[in-house]
Amino acid sequence: MKDDTALQAVWTPWTALQERPRLLLVDDEPANLQLLKRVLEPLYTLSFARHGMQALEMAKRLQPALIVLDVMMPGMTGHEVIVQLKADAATASIPVLFCTALGDEEDEARGLDLGAVDYVTKPISPAVLKARIRTHLALVQRQELERTRQAVIWRLGRAAEFKDNETGRHVIRMSKFCRLIAQALGAPPVFCDLIEAAAPMHDIGKIGIPDRILLKPGKLDEDEWAVMRTHPLIGAQILGKR
Template sequence: MQVVIVDDDSSTLFITSAVIRRIDDADPVGFSNPGEALDWLERNTPDLILIDQVMPDLDGMGMLKRIRGQRHLADVPVVMITADTSVKLRVAALESGCTDFLTKPIVVPELLARAQNLLRLRLGQRMMTDHTAMLRSRVEEATAQLRQQAQELVARLARAAEFRDPETGMHIERMASYTRLIAARLGLDPEECDRLAQAAPMHDIGKIGIPDAILLKAGKLSPSELQVMRQHTVIGHAVLRGSDHPLIHLAAEIALGHHEKFDGSGYPNGVRGTDIPLSCRIVSVADVFDALTTARPYKRPWTLEEARSFIAQHSGTHFDPACVDALFQSWDDVIAVHRAHPDPDDVEVV
């Protein structure tokens, strides 16, 4: 443990250093010039600092204030050595961050006892800091593991829905990417954008509860079949709701509300405008845009420009205009995503 000693009196500096060497694992670092000591302290963090009060150029009080002004030295104990026993000086020193005092002339047993006690306290402080850092690291590791597990759960559930709906293909990959682009353009922070992109693939998880005769029907659904199909929003929300994990909670919100429309004509609850959660408004644009550009047994894939025209036409009715603008402002990236994640046997249509 390093003990810095600052005293312009060479004999006192020599004696103090010799006393410190008598303490196990203690190494004195002596300075007769306060400026040189401060230069060293800017680059190092000792375990104890002993400073003389009366020194030329910079006295002990001035040096104490400089020491406490450096963050890495804020908790290092500082002992002031002085012949001045006035209450005024001691109060001022304590208010400036002084830890303890030694009175000149130095009594060797007292110096030894005080230094040993302060070094023991410093060692305990360092051990506590190390332990806290270790606990923080473990908490961060556990949190990261839980986050990873939640992300894996979301991905696997999304994949389960894909098995029920073989037309999905790369739809969830593309719409998740479009979701991220829109969210970023709206100014959401990177963590929120990531969470939205991870939760978006869960939007149709409720389809696992839709009968195959309806889910896999090639033709147009009848009104009664359409009513059953629309229940996938409620089913998805029921599957995911009640979780305390932010990602699962967000996925539940999206599953319920991604078919709501900005003018209130959507389902299942007919919510309108900004009463629809932003996550759902973002995913709605991303989902419909990609669905339009994807081939289905009952339709050809629309070109990107055709899909863009449709989205623009329904801005303010079906879609939140801000989300539409965000998609269009990222148009080069939208094209890149479309090309990077083609469905099997796709012919590129732009």
């Protein structure tokens, strides 16, 4: 199951690049939805919801790239909608942009505190709305690509471990220990993140060592040790920029 999840993480960003991002637009006023449609339809695939319960159902089913959400709606306000979105693991990561006539600083602060990525007031400026949406979709894509990169690193690390029957847990433990050591030495958070991400690749050079040497049950002779010592060089060649 974990492997399937990671493979999906690799595949999802690629498939996402093949079609226009889907936006879910939520507003109880048809005129507002028509305006949003005119502004955004040339750029995105659009879905529409007229009330909070419908928005929650569609968000879970469609998994839109971003939700444009009104605040003042009958039955369930936009604030109540975003609380439920963030409480559900299936929709918690979907970015929400409030688009509302509530323009006070307190209203904006509350919306952002509830988890919205942005806050746009009505009447909308088409240029501003499109720019805000474009910015947040770019951030989402960057995060997806980062998850893809990390998934590839983990798999290469696992490939090296399979050469000598180590388990994937070894890769995880070693990465966590590297981070803890870096933190104990006072390294900045960015470096700690990098060392944890890169550590699974520490034994990638084992891929190039023949099994007759790597898996030999007895001691290695001098010639075999000479081959084994090429392990770091092979790793550098695999990971190098050339």
